[in-house]
Amino acid sequence: MNHEIIIESELDGGTGPWEALLQRVIPAALEAEGVCVPCEVDVLLTDDRGIHEINLEQRGVDRPTDVLSFPMFEFTPGIPPKAETAEKDPDTGLLPLGDMVLSVERAAAQGEEYGHGAEREMAYLAVHSILHLLGYDHMDDGPQRARMRGREEAILNALGITRG
Known part of the structure; x- marks a missing residue:
């Protein structure tokens, strides 16, 4: 599938080593979820200050976080968009899934804290953000959270990206 993953960076080092990882992981997550419509996903790499500003501006939350997801459409978890009903961009022919913002600074700190490294x-x-763009949620402590966590681990394990 020819998805377009657009990666921009606010970091001094640019997209650095992250671009190749994200260009592998994001399409794999879409494929694992059965997405058969060519999609566009916009990714912004930033630091804690940058994601804090976006979190405050967009969500009214006055703190940094690790990832933000801004879906373009509402989907039902586990039911991928269909080619015949997808609202594709007329200029590109791609379904704009939405935006993700990743704090590289927070990812590095959490990777160290959890003992599995920044890359994992x-x-x-x-993957977490892609699932949000596809309608998954984890705001409860019940079945929705468990389903999302299960999908995250299954996708990462299929990629050979495991914990430690």
């Missing part, structure tokens, strides 16, 4: 944490956050 960045991959996890990207």
Whole structure:
């Protein structure tokens, strides 16, 4: 599938080593979820200050976080968009799934804290965000959260990106 993953960076080092990882992980997550419509996903790499500003501006939450997801459409978890009903951009022919913002600074700190490293944490956050763009949620402590966590781990394990 020819998805377009657009990665921009506010960091001094640019997209650095993260671009190749994200270009592998994001399409794999879409494929694992059965997305057969060519999609566009916009990714912004930033630091804690940058994500804090976006979190405050967009959500009214006055603190940094690790990842933010801004879906363009509402989907039902586990039911991928269909080619015949997808609202594709007429200029590109792609379904604009939405935006993700990743704090590289927070991913590195959490990767160290959890003992599995920054690369695994960045991959996890990207998969987590894709699932949000596809309608998954984890705001409860029940079945929705468990389903989302299960999908995250299944996708990462299929990629060979495991915990430690």
